[in-house]
Amino acid sequence: MEGVKTLLIDVDGTLIDSYPGIRASFLHALDAMGHPRPGEEVLSRIAGPPMELTMRSIGMTPEEAREGVRVYLRHYGEGSWANAEPYPGMRELLARWREKGYRVCTATSKGEHFARKSLERYGMIDSIDFLGAAEENGPRRSKESVIAYVLDSLDLRGTESDILMIGDRIHDFDGAATFGIDAVACAWGYGDAEEHAKARWTATSTRHLEDIVDEWNEQS
Structure with missing residues (x-):
């Protein structure tokens, strides 16, 4: 790939x-x-x-x-x-990203077991190429360690300019910056404007996020 x-x-x-x-x-x-x-x-x-x-x-x-x-x-x-709900439009957006040829991975501090269960529950797991998550009982807990796990598992070291982090908290953006990876902040999440400022872009809707990702793809 x-x-x-x-x-x-x-x-x-x-x-x-x-x-x-x-x-x-x-x-x-x-x-x-x-x-x-x-x-x-x-x-x-x-x-x-x-x-x-x-x-x-x-x-x-x-x-x-x-x-x-x-x-x-x-x-x-x-x-x-x-006790959760999918954000409107995100399941469909994941599927469109797969159709457009992106490699779609998670990079979450949520434990792998619960991340998988949640994505299965909301019909998102089939659009995920690789499940990058924390360990419930293990050393892989920080965002940096999760991103490193994804990079190493998929042999992506050295391709950081072709990788984009999408998240909502400062841990996502700082974690990505550790590897020289650009990031997009999702305004509908739990972070505030000060945290979002750590990302290169801030998306205000799923449509806006899709446009940002396509623009990044064309320019990178």
Whole structure:
């Protein structure tokens, strides 16, 4: 597939709105551990980053954060993972990208098991060429490590100018920048304008995103 352009696509906040389920399991974990609940401003930012980092950011020790993630994942797996909705138009856009000849991959901090289940539930998995995701129980947790996993698995090192990251949080854009990969911010996700400024482009709709990707393809 020499010369094929590759799209690395985040899942939570980009393809699906999974915040309701993430929030419910996060609060369950805090309550189970007797940890104080943060305010809504903090809660509104929990979707996107690796959950262990989020636990640490509210004052947990490394040991507490690991236990918090364990409790979170158990509750999430019992049903919260399905408390989500696909963003309108994204399933169809994934299919069109495949038809146009792009290599479509995910690059998500969501655990691989739940990423696959979510994409299967919303009819997106058949449009994904490679599932790049974090490990629920392993060292591949950060966005940088997930992107590196995709690059190494598909032998894409040295083709970074032919790769585009599509996401919604600063972790997506900083992770892509580590490898010299351009990024598009999706305004419908969980990031704010300050985070979006880290990306080269900001898409305000799925149609706008499709136009940006096609323009990038023509210019790169």
